Amino acid sequence: xxxxxxxxxxxxxxxxxxxxxxxxxxxxxxxxxxxxxxxxxxxxxxxxxxxxxxxxxxxxxxxxxxxxxxxxxxxxxxxxxxxxxxxxxxxxxxxxxxxxxxxxxxxx
Numbered sequence: 001x002x003x004x005x006x007x008x009x010x011x012x013x014x015x016x017x018x019x020x021x022x023x024x025x026x027x028x029x030x031x032x033x034x035x036x037x038x039x040x041x042x043x044x045x046x047x048x049x050x051x052x053x054x055x056x057x058x059x060x061x062x063x064x065x066x067x068x069x070x071x072x073x074x075x076x077x078x079x080x081x082x083x084x085x086x087x088x089x090x091x092x093x094x095x096x097x098x099x100x101x102x103x104x105x106x107x108x
Contacts, residue, residue, distance in 0.1 A: 006087040012043060016051055016061075017085045020077040023064040026052065029075070060084055 009017070012033075019032040029052075030043050043051075052075065055061040060081030064074035077085070 004087050004091065006084045008091060009084070009088045010051075011041065012047060013051055013055070014085070014088055015041060016043075016048070016055065017077060017081055017088075020061055020075055020081070023067065023074045023076045025072040025074045027072075055081065058084075 015033040015036055016029055018036065019029045024032060026045070026048055030045075030048055033041055033043050052061065056063075058080070059078055061075045062078050064076045067074040
């Protein structure tokens with residue numbers, strides 16, 4: 001997307017960020033992604049925690065400071081993560097509508 005400061009997201013990263021609209025721990029993220037994708041996408045622990053590590057470094061997510069359970073780390077979306085997510089949704093909408101226009105234009 002021209003002018004966007006955010007690169008396109010992988011599908012896994014997109015669904016992780018989407019899942020963190022509410023605070024979740026890793027297992028909760030894995031379950032939410034499966035639910036959102038009707039079991040089409042299943043994140044392995046290595047994939048999930050690798051992505052979480054990268055998202056923490058980018059400051060797109062953070063540890064939930066309101067979580068009292070030290071055994072389970074809960075993650076939350078930051079403002080920067082919200083911006084990246086919104087940017088990706090706009091990019092996906094553009095892809096969708098351009099594709100739809102081309103396909104429907106061919107039929108008419």
